[in-house]
Amino acid sequence: MSAEAVAGPPRSLYLHLPFCARRCPYCDFAILVGGESLREPYVAAVLRELDSLSPAARRGAPLRSLYLGGGTPSLLPPPLLERLLVAVRQRFGLAPGAEVTLEANPEGITPGLVRDWLSLGINRLSLGVQSLDDPTLRWLGRNHDAAAAEAALATARAAGVGNLSCDLIFAVPSRPASSFGASLSRLLCFQPEHVSCYELTVEPGTELGRDVARRRRPAPSEGDFLEQRRLAREMLAQAGLRRYEISNYARPGHESRHNLNYWQGGAYLAAGCGAHGLLDRDSALALGWELAPETVGVRYWNLRAASTYVARVRSEGQGRRGWEPITAAQHRLELLACGLRLGRGTRLGGAAQLARARQLSALGLIRLRGDRAVATERGQEVLDRVTLELAAAG
Amino acid sequence: MVPRPIARIRNFSIIAHIDHGKSTLADRLLELTGTVSPRELTEQMLDTLDLERERGITIKAQAVRMLYRSREGLEYELNLIDTPGHVDFAYEVSRALAAGEGAVLVVDATQGIEAQTLANVYKALEQGLEIVPVVNKIDLPQAEPELVRAEIERVIGIPAAQSILASAKTGEGVDLVLEAIVHQLPPPSGDPEAPLRALIFDCKYDPYRGVVVYVRVRDGRLRVGTQIRMMATQGTYTVDEVGTFRPQMTVTEELSAGEVGYLIASIRNVRDSKVGDTITELSRPAPEPLPGYRQVSPMVWAGLFPVDSDEYQSLKEALERLQLNDTALTFQPETSVALGFGFRCGFLGLLHMEIVQERLEREFQLSLITTAPSVAYRVRLRGGRALEVDNPDQLPDPGSIESIEEPRVKVEIVVPKQHLGSVMDLCQERRGEFQQLEYQSPGEGTVLHYEMPLGEIIHDFYDQLKSRSRGYASMDYTLSGYRPEQLVKLDVLVAGTRVDALSIIVHREQAGRQGRRLAERLRQVIPRQLFEVPIQAAVGGKVIARETVPALRKDVLAKCYGGDITRKRKLLEKQREGKQRMKRVGSVEIPQEAFMAVLSLER
Numbered sequence: 003m004s005a006e007a008v009a010g011p012p013r014s015l016y017l018h019l020p021f022c023a024r025r026c027p028y029c030d031f032a033i034l035v036g037g038e039s040l041r042e043p044y045v046a047a048v049l050r051e052l053d054s055l056s057p058a059a060r061r062g063a064p065l066r067s068l069y070l071g072g073g074t075p076s077l078l079p080p081p082l083l084e085r086l087l088v089a090v091r092q093r094f095g096l097a098p099g100a101e102v103t104l105e106a107n108p109e110g111i112t113p114g115l116v117r118d119w120l121s122l123g124i125n126r127l128s129l130g131v132q133s134l135d136d137p138t139l140r141w142l143g144r145n146h147d148a149a150a151a152e153a154a155l156a157t158a159r160a161a162g163v164g165n166l167s168c169d170l171i172f173a174v175p176s177r178p179a180s181s182f183g184a185s186l187s188r189l190l191c192f193q194p195e196h197v198s199c200y201e202l203t204v205e206p207g208t209e210l211g212r213d214v215a216r217r218r219r220p221a222p223s224e225g226d227f228l229e230q231r232r233l234a235r236e237m238l239a240q241a242g243l244r245r246y247e248i249s250n251y252a253r254p255g256h257e258s259r260h261n262l263n264y265w266q267g268g269a270y271l272a273a274g275c276g277a278h279g280l281l282d283r284d285s286a287l288a289l290g291w292e293l294a295p296e297t298v299g300v301r302y303w304n305l306r307a308a309s310t311y312v313a314r315v316r317s318e319g320q321g322r323r324g325w326e327p328i329t330a331a332q333h334r335l336e337l338l339a340c341g342l343r344l345g346r347g348t349r350l351g352g353a354a355q356l357a358r359a360r361q362l363s364a365l366g367l368i369r370l371r372g373d374r375a376v377a378t379e380r381g382q383e384v385l386d387r388v389t390l391e392l393a394a395a396g
Numbered sequence: 397m398v399p400r401p402i403a404r405i406r407n408f409s410i411i412a413h414i415d416h417g418k419s420t421l422a423d424r425l426l427e428l429t430g431t432v433s434p435r436e437l438t439e440q441m442l443d444t445l446d447l448e449r450e451r452g453i454t455i456k457a458q459a460v461r462m463l464y465r466s467r468e469g470l471e472y473e474l475n476l477i478d479t480p481g482h483v484d485f486a487y488e489v490s491r492a493l494a495a496g497e498g499a500v501l502v503v504d505a506t507q508g509i510e511a512q513t514l515a516n517v518y519k520a521l522e523q524g525l526e527i528v529p530v531v532n533k534i535d536l537p538q539a540e541p542e543l544v545r546a547e548i549e550r551v552i553g554i555p556a557a558q559s560i561l562a563s564a565k566t567g568e569g570v571d572l573v574l575e576a577i578v579h580q581l582p583p584p585s586g587d588p589e590a591p592l593r594a595l596i597f598d599c600k601y602d603p604y605r606g607v608v609v610y611v612r613v614r615d616g617r618l619r620v621g622t623q624i625r626m627m628a629t630q631g632t633y634t635v636d637e638v639g640t641f642r643p644q645m646t647v648t649e650e651l652s653a654g655e656v657g658y659l660i661a662s663i664r665n666v667r668d669s670k671v672g673d674t675i676t677e678l679s680r681p682a683p684e685p686l687p688g689y690r691q692v693s694p695m696v697w698a699g700l701f702p703v704d705s706d707e708y709q710s711l712k713e714a715l716e717r718l719q720l721n722d723t724a725l726t727f728q729p730e731t732s733v734a735l736g737f738g739f740r741c742g743f744l745g746l747l748h749m750e751i752v753q754e755r756l757e758r759e760f761q762l763s764l765i766t767t768a769p770s771v772a773y774r775v776r777l778r779g780g781r782a783l784e785v786d787n788p789d790q791l792p793d794p795g796s797i798e799s800i801e802e803p804r805v806k807v808e809i810v811v812p813k814q815h816l817g818s819v820m821d822l823c824q825e826r827r828g829e830f831q832q833l834e835y836q837s838p839g840e841g842t843v844l845h846y847e848m849p850l851g852e853i854i855h856d857f858y859d860q861l862k863s864r865s866r867g868y869a870s871m872d873y874t875l876s877g878y879r880p881e882q883l884v885k886l887d888v889l890v891a892g893t894r895v896d897a898l899s900i901i902v903h904r905e906q907a908g909r910q911g912r913r914l915a916e917r918l919r920q921v922i923p924r925q926l927f928e929v930p931i932q933a934a935v936g937g938k939v940i941a942r943e944t945v946p947a948l949r950k951d952v953l954a955k956c957y958g959g960d961i962t963r964k965r966k967l968l969e970k971q972r973e974g975k976q977r978m979k980r981v982g983s984v985e986i987p988q989e990a991f992m993a994v995l996s997l998e999r
Contacts, residue, residue: 203955248952332965339956362926385952386952389968390975
């Protein structure tokens with residue numbers, strides 16, 4: 003893969019399905035609570051947007067990954083999901099063995115539903131477990147309790163989901179490392195192929211953000227973060243899941259193909275409200291962009307609110323809010339920032355960057371293998387600063 | 397044009413404290429005399445620099461000629477000579493005052509007389525000027541005009557009834573001010589036939605015409621072709637043009653005794669036209685110059701460094717440009733290990749320094765790091781050699797020093813009784829020596845006299861004075877001499893490396909306290925790095941204070957998908973720019989504020 007240009011054609015597609023039963027207090031995603039009457043029109047709008055993106059499809063290059071994210075995509079009735087999957091197959095095609103992920107919340111998962119998903123071709127389930135500790139789930143304001151989450155895990159496994167990913171949140175204030183550890187070991191009983199561990203992040207503009215700003219709730223502590231992150235790495239490693247990105251762990255061969263493509267700078271298509279896509283230069287030209295010669299790719303993003311997105315697609319055939327041309331220098335910076343988050347690290351370029359990397363290596367923050375830099379455990383904890391150091395020397 | 401009889405000329409200045417309404421009054425005078433039409437009148441006509449208008453202070457003196465028909469129907473020529481309004485420019489004020497026969501004293505009806513105003517009034521009285529007191533801002537609800545009138549009588553001795561009550565804002569009473577100027581101020585004296593003597597009270601550099609010299613002709617005449625000599629600098633020139641300010645420069649045939657105007661004479665450099673110097677005629681020189689000239693020299697020095705080292709040349713050019721109009725500014729190249737190439741600049745005082753710094757950043761778009769200001773110390777070395785040190789980093793090795801003398805000033809502080817205690821405490825902390833306390837009976841005001849080291853007042857003394865007196869105290873100071881003291885250099889080490897630009901000179905007895913405060917302050921302004929950063933304060937190699945900036949513990953985002961990637965990149969681009977504004981000392985990045993940290997040691 004050349005570091006100079008966004009690699010195309012796009013072989014990944016992200017579909018954003020914003021519907022949720024409620025908004026969690028820490029969430030700042032583009033979601034829509036309720037909106038039952040908008041589900042059909044929304045899916046119709048996504049199909050139209052896919053039409054508008056189909057010139058980027060290339061003969062002989064079907065999708066290697068499809069990701070249905072949200073929101074809570076599992077809330078969408080199977081017939082609507084089917085319409086989406088059929089449309090994707092028609093317009094872009096799915097390569098044999100393509101990774102097809104559906105994000106789901108534990109509540110309301112039944113064996114019948116899971117079987118429907120599997121029969122639609124969904125082969126990877128990403129379950130929003132978040133925790134298997136009831137006080138933690140209450141603190142997070144989640145809709146389910148630990149028992150419901152365990153039931154969902156059991157149901158998914160029993161129905162034959164062979165590639166199961168679970169999200170966990172750690173460093174929740176006032177919950178000790180031991181309860182996170184207990185949560186994690188109960189989760190490991192279900193032998194998930196993939197686990198994403200995110201520390202609780204307080205986003206401004208969320209209910210949690212306001213509570214923390216007004217000191218009604220404590221902010222997550224750095225100490226908890228450091229302790230629980232190391233605990234997660236040890237426990238997951240013991241269970242055979244390797245950390246391949248700052249927050250992601252997988253059994254070998256079960257790393258998320260879709261997400262790896264993001265982090266390695268490959269092109270991807272995206273549709274739905276609030277979705278971000280990255281196009282290689284040729285695809286962008288095929289879609290009608292006029293580009294300056296130095297542009298190596300295009301990033302575009304859609305309107306965030308589901309209703310305005312639907313209205314815009316109806317009137318214009320697509321729901322974009324903005325886009326930007328990407329230069330080679332910008333692309334390199336993105337590759338550096340994403341690449342350093344990966345277990346395999348990233349290639350560095352230039353004498354100045356290598357010199358700075360040697361200083362960082364002496365501080366125990368990265369390991370250098372030739373011109374490839376890999377962040378150490380300590381380096382990962384302060385990775386944004388490490389990235390800045392290398393970026394400033396690049 | 398028939399020359400105006402000298403009896404119909406009045407030359408005067410306005411004395412006022414900052415914000416007491418000098419500029420507004422000047423605007424009303426210009427308007428009422430029809431010198432500028434209300435349409436042309438941008439607020440505060442006399443303050444031409446943006447900075448002056450924003451801060452409400454006058455940096456450079458200006459002059460303007462007005463024609464006024466008095467109530468009995470006679471036309472007068474009024475020359476208003478504006479004075480700079482800050483303690484840093486005391487000498488310039490005295491020369492501007494010397495160019496007239498009188499002064500209008502403006503006092504805010506809600507504030508009363510302030511220390512600097514008083515100092516300037518005394519200057520005016522010493523020079524035999526007549527004073528027209530004006531109690532301004534009487535339109536404000538909290539105005540106490542009668543109290544202020546009484547204060548003027550008590551402090552200056554002008555009967556209360558003579559103070560004009562006015563509001564420059566509404567225009568009320570401004571006509572009375574004009575009448576008083578005409579009737580209470582004397583006309584100029586002087587002999588148009590005597591040998592030429594003209595006082596230089598200001599000058600400015602015009603890129604097309606060279607130096608424009610602002611003069612008040614005392615005796616004789618100035619006209620095109622006159623061969624002139626500057627009596628102090630000895631420069632000789634031929635006059636190319638003379639004229640008056642109306643308020644634009646307007647050519648006239650001559651300037652004769654009593655008149656105020658300008659001359660242009662192919663003078664290249666403002667340094668050749670020194671404020672206070674006397675111009676005479678080459679062929680018929682005056683036997684004696686006008687009194688009061690002195691060489692102006694900087695009191696405060698600081699290093700100015702470009703944030704971006706590529707801007708060194710631009711900084712040099714900008715300083716040269718500013719110097720064209722600012723005789724008081726001096727600079728010479730300086731090299732710092734921490735800050736790279738820059739200039740050691742000399743200023744009249746802290747305000748002057750701030751103004752220069754702001755003009756460099758605003759008018760020349762430069763980003764600067766300024767080091768803590770210092771005074772000039774007289775250092776006597778063993779073996780008899782003596783030198784002046786205005787840069788703490790260049791203080792010689794203590795072993796070689798016989799003695800260090802520091803400049804001292806006489807400080808006069810006007811403060812209401814209820815804040816007297818806290819102001820005296822402040823003076824004490826700053827090594828002040830109490831001299832005298834005057835009660836302005838029966839009022840609330842007191843005048844405190846202290847003698848103290850100049851080095852102690854150039855940091856945040858003025859701010860402290862204001863905050864400890866709830867804004868009521870005001871001050872003025874004059875240099876009183878040098879005195880040997882137990883002074884030492886306080887060095888700062890960041891991660892084991894001495895940072896030359898952070899060294900300061902302090903009194904031995906205060907070194908411990910200052911060192912602890914400086915280290916503490918630096919710990920607050922130096923951001924966490926990827927490793928632990930020790931900060932040490934040391935005197936003569938002995939560490940007297942130590943603080944530690946702990947290493948960064950967590951700095952990483954949990955998620956990096958879709959839109960996060962763009963956000964992350966944009967943040968990196970911004971942070972990368974921010975990093976370039978930091979200075980690297982060894983492996984530590986130090987933000988600009990750190991170099992000024994010494995200034996805020998009291999907070």
